[in-house]
Amino acid sequence: MTKNRSSANKGVFCAAVCANRQIRQRFYRLRLEFSGAGAEAFSNFKPGQFAELDLCDTALPPAKTIPEDLSNAAGRKILLRRPFSFTDVTMQGDKTLVDILYCVVGPATLRMTTLAAGNSVSIIGPLGNGFWVPGGKKRAVLVAGGMGAGPLEYLAKILTADYPGIEAIALAGAKMAKELPFEGRLDEISQQLGFSLPVFAKYGIQSVVATDDGSAGHHGLVTDCLSEWLGGPDLASESMIIYSCGPEVMLARVAEIAKEKKIDCQVSMERRMACGFGVCQSCAVECRVSDSSETIYKLCCEDGPVFDGMEVVF
Numbered sequence: 062m063t064k065n066r067s068s069a070n071k072g073v074f075c076a077a078v079c080a081n082r083q084i085r086q087r088f089y090r091l092r093l094e095f096s097g098a099g100a101e102a103f104s105n106f107k108p109g110q111f112a113e114l115d116l117c118d119t120a121l122p123p124a125k126t127i128p129e130d131l132s133n134a135a136g137r138k139i140l141l142r143r144p145f146s147f148t149d150v151t152m153q154g155d156k157t158l159v160d161i162l163y164c165v166v167g168p169a170t171l172r173m174t175t176l177a178a179g180n181s182v183s184i185i186g187p188l189g190n191g192f193w194v195p196g197g198k199k200r201a202v203l204v205a206g207g208m209g210a211g212p213l214e215y216l217a218k219i220l221t222a223d224y225p226g227i228e229a230i231a232l233a234g235a236k237m238a239k240e241l242p243f244e245g246r247l248d249e250i251s252q253q254l255g256f257s258l259p260v261f262a263k264y265g266i267q268s269v270v271a272t273d274d275g276s277a278g279h280h281g282l283v284t285d286c287l288s289e290w291l292g293g294p295d296l297a298s299e300s301m302i303i304y305s306c307g308p309e310v311m312l313a314r315v316a317e318i319a320k321e322k323k324i325d326c327q328v329s330m331e332r333r334m335a336c337g338f339g340v341c342q343s344c345a346v347e348c349r350v351s352d353s354s355e356t357i358y359k360l361c362c363e364d365g366p367v368f369d370g371m372e373v374v375f
């Protein structure tokens with residue numbers, strides 16, 4: 062995977078819904094199928110890229126099933142498309158299947174829960190740059206906070222398939238067990254590095270789970286696990302890379318740790334996005350200019366969402 066700006070083959074495509082499965086209280090996995098030009102455009106989708114879904118005509122779930130904290134926001138009209146990354150991309154004959162891991166946080170994601178096999182969704186993409194792999198890397202540490210695990214799961218797949226010389230591990234954190242977007246009994250997960258999370262274990266990648274309240278895995282911040290792991294012996298910093306996706310406060314700490322240890326680091330940033338392809342200028346990210354004290358604003362949708370951790374002004 063090389064460093065690029067937003068994809069040249071983006072377009073507006075129609076995807077068929079194959080399945081929409083609830084995996085935990087607020088987390089779902091949506092599987093979509095593209096055929097024709099959409100299948101081709103999304104077949105080269107890179108981990109960290111995203112797509113804009115049109116959910117304005119999607120139905121709301123029955124009122125009695127709407128979580129209380131979303132009851133006021135639920136009826137809000139949806140004018141703008143919403144950005145989502147993909148958790149998996151697979152080719153099946155001349156079709157491309159993609160998975161989206163999503164969390165119900167507001168009116169659009171609430172509507173998304175009613176999508177079912179037989180429905181279709183209008184999607185703009187592929188958008189954004191995605192993660193890239195610089196030459197000479199032998200170890201990759203994937204650091205996920207909450208929903209940030211989605212694009213890193215797909216990155217784990219691509220690293221395993223296309224970069225056999227890179228050994229990867231994954232660190233996944235959240236405030237509490239119920240905010241971890243994984244299936245299974247998370248409260249039983251050990252505090253040690255191991256094949257604890259099936260979404261990474263299926264690619265032969267070991268993982269550590271951390272929760273702020275200790276309800277699953279390590280009791281503390283996932284960034285503390287990162288510091289501890291990087292403190293281990295025999296880790297040549299120039300052959301390592303950290304990939305991170307999650308809340309901005311966590312990305313800031315990951316970038317700080319990477320800087321202290323002189324390790325390359327890429328962070329996937331989030332901004333509210335009105336268009337998703339460089340027109341509305343609503344998604345600015347302040348970035349340092351190299352060898353200068355000046356900063357400039359880059360666009361999260363076109364120049365990102367993945368940035369070099371050293372360049373972002375958090």
Ligand SMILES: Cc1cc2nc3c(=O)[nH]c(=O)nc-3n(C[C@H](O)[C@H](O)[C@H](O)COP(=O)(O)OP(=O)(O)OC[C@H]3O[C@@H](n4cnc5c(N)ncnc54)[C@H](O)[C@@H]3O)c2cc1C
Binds near residue numbers: 332
């Ligand atoms: C590049 C990118 C990739 C994304 N990938 C995923 C994904 O794979 N899965 C997933 O569940 N979500 C993802 N998101 C976030 C997702 O777009 C929002 O959760 C969604 O738009 C919320 O829509 P809503 O109408 O349900 O809630 P809204 O009412 O729009 O938002 C609910 C709450 O979330 C906050 N919020 C919403 N969007 C953002 C944002 N972009 N940055 C910071 N705060 C925000 C709002 O301020 C509000 O407090 C991604 C966002 C970006 C920018």
Ligand code: FES
Binds near residue numbers: 335339342344361362
């Ligand atoms: S979302 Fe419109 S310019 Fe980035």
